[in-house]
Structure formats: structure tokens, C-alpha cells
Amino acid sequence: xxxLEAEAAPVPRKWYHWYSPDDTPEExxxxxxxxxxxxxxxxxxxxxxxxxxGNINNxxxxxxxxxxxxxxxxxxxxxxxxxxxxxxxxxxxxxxxxRVPMHYLVPTLDLLWGIFTLLQYxxxxxxxxxxxxxxxxxxxxxxFPGVHFVLGSWYKSNEIGRRGGAFYIGLTLGxxxxxxxxxxxxxxxxxxxxxxxxxxxxIINAIITIPMAIIGYFIYPGTIDKPNRLVVSQRDLDIARAxxxxxxxxxxxxxxxxxxxxxxxxxxRFWLILIWDGFxxxxxxxxxxxxxxxxxxxxxxxxxxxxxxxxxxxxxIFFVLFINxxxxxxxxxxxxxxxxxxxxFTGLVILAIWNVPEGAKWFAYSVQYSAVAVSSVxxxxxxxxxxxxxxxxxxxxxxATAISTMWTCWIPLFTYxxxxxxxxxxxxxxxxxxxxxxxxxxxxxxxxxxxxGEKNRKYPNAGNEAxxxxxxxxxxxxxxxGKKDQVSVTPL
Numbered sequence: 098x099x100x101l102e103a104e105a106a107p108v109p110r111k112w113y114h115w116y117s118p119d120d121t122p123e124e125x126x127x128x129x130x131x132x133x134x135x136x137x138x139x140x141x142x143x144x145x146x147x148x149x150x151g152n153i154n155n156x157x158x159x160x161x162x163x164x165x166x167x168x169x170x171x172x173x174x175x176x177x178x179x180x181x182x183x184x185x186x187x188x189x190x191x192x193x194x195x196r197v198p199m200h201y202l203v204p205t206l207d208l209l210w211g212i213f214t215l216l217q218y219x220x221x222x223x224x225x226x227x228x229x230x231x232x233x234x235x236x237x238x239x240x241f242p243g244v245h246f247v248l249g250s251w252y253k254s255n256e257i258g259r260r261g262g263a264f265y266i267g268l269t270l271g272x273x274x275x276x277x278x279x280x281x282x283x284x285x286x287x288x289x290x291x292x293x294x295x296x297x298x299x300i301i302n303a304i305i306t307i308p309m310a311i312i313g314y315f316i317y318p319g320t321i322d323k324p325n326r327l328v329v330s331q332r333d334l335d336i337a338r339a340x341x342x343x344x345x346x347x348x349x350x351x352x353x354x355x356x357x358x359x360x361x362x363x364x365x366r367f368w369l370i371l372i373w374d375g376f377x378x379x380x381x382x383x384x385x386x387x388x389x390x391x392x393x394x395x396x397x398x399x400x401x402x403x404x405x406x407x408x409x410x411x412x413x414i415f416f417v418l419f420i421n422x423x424x425x426x427x428x429x430x431x432x433x434x435x436x437x438x439x440x441x442f443t444g445l446v447i448l449a450i451w452n453v454p455e456g457a458k459w460f461a462y463s464v465q466y467s468a469v470a471v472s473s474v475x476x477x478x479x480x481x482x483x484x485x486x487x488x489x490x491x492x493x494x495x496x497a498t499a500i501s502t503m504w505t506c507w508i509p510l511f512t513y514x515x516x517x518x519x520x521x522x523x524x525x526x527x528x529x530x531x532x533x534x535x536x537x538x539x540x541x542x543x544x545x546x547x548x549x550g551e552k553n554r555k556y557p558n559a560g561n562e563a564x565x566x567x568x569x570x571x572x573x574x575x576x577x578x579g580k581k582d583q584v585s586v587t588p589l
Contacts, residue, residue, distance in 0.1 A: 114587035117255060128335050132260070134318045134328055139264040140243045140310070142207060142313070145306050146237055147271025148278065149214050152302065153230065154385040155279035155406070156295035157401045158392050164293060170563065171223055172385060178227050180506045182234025187499035190239040192489040194246050200325035203243060204313030210236035211306030213551045218292070218299040242476070242494040249480035249490060251337055252321035253344055255425050257480055261473030262421025267465055269413030272384075276410075280403040341484075357488050366546065367493060370479060371500055373542060376499040376535040377475055380438070381468035382445065382528055385520060390462065390519035413466025416440070420470040421477075430478045431543040435536050437474075444533045449525040463496035468528075471535070482546060501558050 116125050157172045194200065213232040220226045244264055248257050279298050288295035319325040321337050361367050387409055391402045416437060422434045444461035447453055479497060483490040512524035 103384070108226060117253075123336055123351075124340055127333055128252075128256070130333065131318065131337075134316055135247060136260055136263050138309075138313060138317055139247075140267045142203075142240065142309055143244070143264060143267025144271040144274065145267075145302065145309060146210070146240060147268045148305075149237075149271075149299075149302050151272040151384070151410075152279060152295075152298045153179075154388055155275055156298065157385070157402050158388050158402060159283055160287075160293050160295045164295075165220075165222065165226075167223065169501065169509075173383075173509055173513060173515045174223075175226060175230050176384070177398075177506055177510060179230045179234040182231040183238040184503045184506060186235040186238035186501050187242070187495055187502070190243070191492045191495045194239075194243065194495065195322070197489050198319050198323040198325070200277050200314065200317040200319040203240070203317055204310045206236045206239065207310035207313060211303050211310055214299060215303030218296040218303075229235055238582055239495070240428055242498045245473075245476045245480055246494055247320060247492055248320075248477070249484060249494075250322070250487075251318070251341075253340065254477075254481045254484075257477040258421045258424035258430075258474065261477045262417050262470075263342065265417050265473045266414050266420070267467070268469060268472075269410040269417055271410075273407040276403040276405075276407040280400040283400045283403070329389070333444030333538050338416055344484075357486075357492075361489055361492055366482065369538070369542060369545070370482070370493060370497055373535070373538040374479075374497045374501040375504050376531050376538055377471055377581065378505055379508060379531040380528055380535050381443065382448065382465055383509060383518075383524060385515075385525075386448075386513070386519055386521060387462040387465065388517075390458070393519050406479045407467045408463050412463055413469060416464075416467045416470040417473070424477070429543070429548045430474050431539040431548070432475050434471050434539045437467050437470040438532045438536045442529055445525050445529040449522065449529060451520055451522070468532070475539075482542075486521065548568035555560050 116128065120128065150187065154172070154559070155176050157167070157175075162168070162171070210233055213229055217226065217229045220229060245261065248260055248264075252260060259262060275298070278301060281297065282297040282301070283294035286292075286297040289297070292300075315327060318329050321334055321341070343495070388402060388406050389396055391405055397405065420433050420437045423436075424430050441464065444464045444467070447457050447461035452538060476494065476497075479493060480490060483493050508527075509524075512527045513521045517523075
């Protein structure tokens with residue numbers, strides 16, 4: 098059995114080198130096909146989702162609070178009920194992800210989400226908005242872990258970062274677009290057909306959402322185990338299965354069992370990941386903090402406030418792309434998380450101090466979205482750590498999201514109460530501490546499990562894309578049963 102050494106970080110490549118040097122022409126054709134089927138659709142739907150998530154903040158400062166008589170903590174309540182809905186709805190997907198074809202599940206949930214998004218335009222009371230936000234959250238909840246489940250079902254470890262980053266741009270672009278759309282609706286649609294501008298944004302959002310949901314039935318490829326045969330051929334499946342099994346990934350789902358649950362819940366890896374993800378979920382400032390500060394200046398119209406609020410998510414597009422591309426091509430994941438977190442930490446410290454020049458506050462609010470750049474790096478890493486088993490991967494992706502989201506149901510009520518805005522003294526300090534903990538835990542995970550999880554795997558070479566595959570014929574041998582012997586890897 099040959100002994101190979103692998104680098105902890107990816108083999109450095111130029112940013113425009115989309116494929117690995119060892120990808121065959123057939124594999125490159127498949128990768129391009131998957132990129133065209135998965136990434137644009139995942140991005141577009143996430144973009145629309147975050148228009149909706151952002152427009153509740155935009156609507157609140159653009160006439161909703163005055164029209165409906167809000168003057169307390171209603172905004173943080175709307176955010177909290179959305180989070181509660183997310184947590185409640187996520188748990189069933191532990192079972193559903195490996196068993197229900199994703200090309201049916203995702204579009205159906207999107208369609209229902211679009212319907213309840215539309216209904217928000219007619220809200221006339223606090224309780225009605227709370228009910229609609231809860232239902233929207235129910236149908237939106239599984240989308241983020243679901244996309245990562247699909248990415249992990251098709252791509253190798255050194256391919257997930259860029260795809261996850263491209264998909265995650267939908268978040269920053271959605272929030273940016275929500276601000277610009279709200280600004281435009283206030284200017285051009287306010288009062289049309291007797292509806293306020295903030296109501297029109299929900300209508301526009303739904304008009305975009307429902308057609309996208311229908312398109313998903315026809316183009317979303319599903320997973321290798323349960324593919325969408327309209328767009329995925331048997332040859333595609335054979336190539337995809339072979340390239341993933343070569344790196345030690347499991348592609349076939351198995352029945353859920355008590356043994357599986359025991360295996361997940363009795364390992365320290367699962368609990369460390371929950372703590373790690375909890376640090377991430379609490380490492381960013383309240384999404385509405387920039388808007389509340391702009392409003393407190395009494396300097397800008399509501400339309401101008403929404404325009405200025407687009408600065409942070411616009412810069413977030415750069416942060417997301419740079420950090421996620423770097424994990425595939427230059428940096429290992431722990432250092433990519435550290436880089437993004439340092440930028441976020443700097444902004445949080447400035448806001449915690451508060452009594453600083455106004456220019457410093459503009460900088461701090463503008464770099465807020467460096468925090469979200471970590472998301473696809475972290476969840477891509479979880480995909481790699483659990484790619485030995487489809488069910489374990491689904492369970493951990495969903496539970497990590499659900500439990501971390503659960504923390505954000507109640508923590509913002511104490512750290513970011515609306516009445517303390519825009520100077521959330523407790524909140525900015527808390528988020529800064531969580532950012533430091535996130536970085537520390539990233540290196541703990543790296544130390545214990547290795548940069549690609551190779552220290553705790555049935556297949557030690559799995560995920561080590563730095564291995565020279567030209568040596569594959571001498572570093573692996575075939576047993577009488579047709580299975581490859583393990584390759585011993587010395588991680589750095």
C-alpha cells in the first residue's frame with residue numbers, strides 16, 4: 098500500500114482555472130452541465146428569498162410602521178417569528194432530504210412560499226404580519242441546507258466552495274435588490290391602485306417567485322440517488338458516481354435507523370459542529386441596524402435610506418466571491434473563515450465603541466456582510482466532513498441549521514431589541530465575541546479532523562484533492578471483491 102503526502106490547502110491555481118487538472122473531458126462536460134443546472138437556479142431562488150427577507154426591514158422604515166401604528170419592538174418580533182418558523186419546519190427534512198426527490202421538493206416549497214409572500218401585501222395588523230411571516234418561514238426553511246445537500250451530492254471537495262459562493266451571492270444581491278426595489282416602489286408605485294409603496298414590493302416579489310418555482314420542476318437535477326431524468330442521463334449518473342466514489346463519498350441513501358441516530362449523536366464531531374455553527378449564526382450584527390442608523394440621522398428620505406442600505410450587500414458580493422473562491426484555489430477553509438471574520442470583527446468593534454467619527458461608522462456598516470461570506474465555507478466543510486454517509490450528511494446539515502437558528506430566535510430579543518437601535522451596545526459586543534469564538538473553533542475542527550476530514554474517515558484519502566491522481570494506479574489496488582485498498586495519507 099503506497100504512502101502519499103497531501104497538502105492541507107488546495108494546490109494553488111489561477112482563479113480562472115475552473116476545472117481540476119485531472120478532470121477528464123467527459124467529467125468537465127458533466128461539471129459544466131451541473132453548473133448550468135444547479136448554480137443559476139439556486140442563486141436566482143436565493144436572491145428572491147432574500148428580497149423577501151430584506152423587504153420586511155425596508156417596509157418597516159418605509160411607511161409600514163407609521164401606517165400600521167408600530168412604535169415598539171415589532172420589527173424584531175417579525176424577525177423572531179420568521180426564525181421560529183424556520184426552526185419548526187427544518188426538522189422533518191432530516192428524513193425527507195435523502196428520500197424525496199429534490200427536484201420535486203424544492204420547487205413545491207418555493208411555490209407555497211411565493212403564495213404567502215404575496216399575501217403579505219394585504220396585511221392590516223401586527224398579528225396578520227406575524228402569521229404571514231411564520232408561514233413564509235415554514236416554506237423557506239429547508240432551502241439553504243437543501244442546496245448544500247445537493248451540492249455535496251454532485252461535487253468534489255475542491256469544487257464546492259466556488260459553487261456555494263456563487264449560490265450565496267443570492268443573499269447579498271437579494272438584500273441589495275430589496276433596498277433598490279423598495280426605493281423604486283416608493284417613488285413610482287406609492288399610491289397606485291390605492292396601495293402604499295411598501296405593499297407593492299411583496300406583490301413584485303411574488304410575481305418573480307412563482308414562475309421560478311415552476312421552472313424548478315424541469316431543470317433542477319435532484320441528486321445522484323434520485324435524479325431528475327428530464328435533464329440527467331444515465332451516462333451523467335455513471336460519471337458522477339464514479340468520480341465521487343473515487344474520493345470516498347457515498348452516493349446511495351439507506352434507510353434511517355436508530356443505529357444511524359446513535360452514531361451521529363454519540364460522536365463529539367456532531368456536537369462540535371453545533372457549537373461552531375452557533376458561533377457563526379450569532380457573529381453578525383442585526384440586519385436592520387444600518388437602516389435604523391440611517392433613519393436616526395433625520396437626513397435622508399425613506400427612498401434614499403433604502404438606496405444607501407444597498408452599500409453593504411453590494412460589498413458583500415465581493416466578500417462572498419473572494420472568500421469562497423479562495424477555499425477552492427488558494428486558502429484552506431480555516432484561514433478563509435479567519436480572513437472574513439477579521440473584517441467583520443473590525444466593524445463590530447467600531448460600532449461597539451460607537452463614539453467615533455461618522456466615517457468610521459459608514460465603514461463599519463459597509464463591511465457587515467463580510468460575516469455572511471463564511472456561510473458557504475462552513476457548510477461546504479460540513480459536507481466534506483460527512484460525505485461518507487448520505488443520511489448523516491442530511492441529518493447534520495439540517496440539525497446544524499435548525500439548532501443554530503433556534504438560538505437566534507431569542508438571543509436578538511436581548512442583544513438587538515429595536516428600542517435600543519441604532520446603538521445596540523450589547524449586541525455589537527456579543528457579535529464580536531462570537532466572531533472570535535468562530536475563528537477559534539474553526540482551527541479546533543481543522544486540528545481534530547484535518548482540513549478535509551481525513552483524520553476521521555473510513556477512506557483516509559477522501560477529499561484530498563492535492564493527491565496526484567496520475568499515481569492512482571500505483572497508490573490503489575483492487576481486491577478480489579473489486580474494492581480499492583485504503584491509501585494512507587499524512588495530512589499537514
